[in-house]
Amino acid sequence: MNMQTYINQLIKDMREAAKQAPAQKTLDDAKTPEEFEEIMEFGHTGRNMEEKTKTLAQLFGIPSSHLPPAEKLTQSQIKTLIDEIEKLWTAYHLFPEVPEKAPDELHYNALKKEWDEEMVYVPFGWHMDFCDGNCEECQFLEYCDTGQEVLSENIAPNEKEPPTAEELFPRHPNEDNFIPGIYNYCNRWCERCRFTDKCRLYADEEAMGLHDEEQKPGKEDLAEQLKNSFNKTFQMIEFIAKDMGVDLEEPGEDILKEEKKKDSRAKEEPLMSKANSYTKNVSIWFTENVDKTCLSEKDDCLKNPEIIEAFEVINWYHVMISAKIFRAVRGSMNSEDEHRMYDANGSAKMVLEGLKESGKAWESIIRNLPEFGNDGLDFINQLTDIEHSVLKKFPEAPDFIRPGIDELKTDE
Numbered sequence: 081m082n083m084q085t086y087i088n089q090l091i092k093d094m095r096e097a098a099k100q101a102p103a104q105k106t107l108d109d110a111k112t113p114e115e116f117e118e119i120m121e122f123g124h125t126g127r128n129m130e131e132k133t134k135t136l137a138q139l140f141g142i143p144s145s146h147l148p149p150a151e152k153l154t155q156s157q158i159k160t161l162i163d164e165i166e167k168l169w170t171a172y173h174l175f176p177e178v179p180e181k182a183p184d185e186l187h188y189n190a191l192k193k194e195w196d197e198e199m200v201y202v203p204f205g206w207h208m209d210f211c212d213g214n215c216e217e218c219q220f221l222e223y224c225d226t227g228q229e230v231l232s233e234n235i236a237p238n239e240k241e242p243p244t245a246e247e248l249f250p251r252h253p254n255e256d257n258f259i260p261g262i263y264n265y266c267n268r269w270c271e272r273c274r275f276t277d278k279c280r281l282y283a284d285e286e287a288m289g290l291h292d293e294e295q296k297p298g299k300e301d302l303a304e305q306l307k308n309s310f311n312k313t314f315q316m317i318e319f320i321a322k323d324m325g326v327d328l329e330e331p332g333e334d335i336l337k338e339e340k341k342k343d344s345r346a347k348e349e350p351l352m353s354k355a356n357s358y359t360k361n362v363s364i365w366f367t368e369n370v371d372k373t374c375l376s377e378k379d380d381c382l383k384n385p386e387i388i389e390a391f392e393v394i395n396w397y398h399v400m401i402s403a404k405i406f407r408a409v410r411g412s413m414n415s416e417d418e419h420r421m422y423d424a425n426g427s428a429k430m431v432l433e434g435l436k437e438s439g440k441a442w443e444s445i446i447r448n449l450p451e452f453g454n455d456g457l458d459f460i461n462q463l464t465d466i467e468h469s470v471l472k473k474f475p476e477a478p479d480f481i482r483p484g485i486d487e488l489k490t491d492e
């Protein structure tokens with residue numbers, strides 16, 4: 081086979097692989113408690129990271145050996161392959177950033193080399209900049225303005241002054257109005273929240289354009305923002321740890337194993353299985369009855385705001401209930417840690433609210449769509465059963481006062 085025929089086949093394979101790429105994920109897309117938890121907490125806990133470690137070869141199903149050595153390619157073939165490879169990466173929400181001035185051969189070899197590197201693949205989008213901060217040994221130094229600048233100032237990037245408290249925690253113009261930690265135990269339904277002007281998280285997300293349909297960032301911008309946000313979170317954690325004299329060493333293998341065991345035990349808790357069944361059953365019910373039948377065929381459904389409201393509420397909480405139960409159950413496994421137990425009770429309190437609201441929504445479905453009466457009753461029974469189990473496991477949850485949300489309710 082001549083090289084061009086080979087390349088044509090390789091391009092075909094890459095385009096096929098691109099079609100298999102998973103959709104980019106945002107919070108709105110979480111379909112399972114794990115996905116929800118992952119999106120909410122990725123970057124904070126790094127939970128189950130090792131399970132997500134893959135090479136690009138595994139991800140695409142194309143071994144690196146299928147990419148021909150640059151020296152066997154013509155300039156135009158190299159250009160074509162760079163273009164196709166980058167399209168493939170972008171389909172998987174990975175955005176390569178090679179300095180523009182880098183010659184094509186170097187560019188191609190860098191992409192090829194990355195093929196067998198292990199990485200944690202999370203489909204939120206990720207910029208890959210081939211920069212490890214070691215400018216002196218970087219293959220792109222000659223073509224990289226930042227690297228040149230850093231070396232001309234004679235400062236290694238990793239020796240740069242760490243960010244100050246003011247840089248990491250800048251005062252927001254609305255700072256005095258914020259309720260500390262309000263976002264920790266809320267239902268994350270910002271669109272409907274009456275505390276948006278009191279919530280730092282909302283303010284930060286608003287600044288990123290996440291609450292404005294017209295300003296919502298595109299896929300690449302979102303990936304960049306997530307990356308910056310994770311980096312900032314790590315810097316904040318480092319800063320706080322240093323301030324408290326805590327050494328942030330990588331946890332040892334024993335600790336990671338122990339944490340994994342706790343994750344598995346939490347997933348096996350009977351309360352967790354009840355919550356997961358509810359999430360799964362509601363998803364199936366939506367697909368079978370709402371997506372396919374009700375909303376598509378029954379115009380009345382779409383005209384009745386009560387029904388729409390009930391569907392929205394059920395839909396909003398059905399994943400969150402199990403995700404938050406997992407967080408509560410998992411946190412309670414470290415009951416000797418006061419903060420973890422506090423957090424577990426806070427999550428359980430949010431779950432109780434979700435159960436109550438979902439129950440009311442199912443009652444509305446029964447009232448307005450009697451043909452779903454039996455299904456509605458069945459779901460209400462599932463919710464009641466979960467509620468009993470939550471109250472048994474977290475008897476202090478009903479008295480938990482969520483910052484702002486319950487305080488203001490009490491004051492009213």
Ligand code: SF4
Nearest residue numbers: 266269270273279282
């Ligand atoms: S408190 Fe309100 S505004 Fe803040 S994250 Fe929660 S739902 Fe959104």
